[in-house]
Amino acid sequence: MRTLIEVQNLKKHYQRGTETVKALDGIDFAIKSGEVVSVVGPSGSGKTTLMNLISCLDVASAGNLFINGQNVTKFKEKQLIKIRRENIGFIFQKFYLIPSLTVKENIELPLIFAKKDFDEKKTQTVMATVGLQQKDDIRVNMLSGGDKQRVAIARALMNDPQLLIADEPTGKLETQVRDSILLLFEELSRKGLAIFIATHDLDLAEKTHRIIHLQDGRIIPKVESSLY
């Protein structure tokens, strides 16, 4: 399988007054297409920072980040937007759906941002993929938590990403719903999509192909589950 993401000695330091917060303190790993990888660690360990760097929403302080073989570390904003749009779909913890719009309208939003034409067949295919067929015209605020998550996943898939990034995707979902979302991730990965999930839910992490344990901005070999 092809390497989609490679991270070398990646660092993100924040300045807080006179104190330097080492949110990421030199990490290395790679993700290949078709892999479902989770990153777990206690609150403040650097999960969101890592997700934001890989999503090209933020830039590293040092180290290298390769996306599809391109070293994006020195990329300017315009290039970052392009690489993000062409490679990455993301699902945020709070979904960021527009409640007053319908399922279909929410899913089609990325097309507007990317100035792409609407494609009814494409929208219907994506909706069927995530299990939202026939829910086109339902307002998002009427949906269950699980279906809202499906809308967020569908929206992330509209630009045909090779990598799906999810920061705490099942945070407020019940176990059963969470497992059905994981099943969907598994199906997507079989089609070659790489999925990278940040979570503090070790149960969920154990169902992914590989776990990266973060602590104080570093990757550690393995930890006791009681830490979370």
Ligand SMILES: Nc1ncnc2c1ncn2[C@@H]1O[C@H](COP(=O)(O)OP(=O)(O)O)[C@@H](O)[C@H]1O
């Ligand atoms: N914008 C920021 N400015 C200063 N410190 C930050 C910022 N974002 C995150 N941090 C700090 O970086 C560390 C890692 O945070 P974060 O990546 O959000 O961890 P997690 O998602 O694992 O809870 C924490 O100590 C946090 O306070």
Ligand SMILES: [Mg+2]
């Ligand atoms: Mg976080």
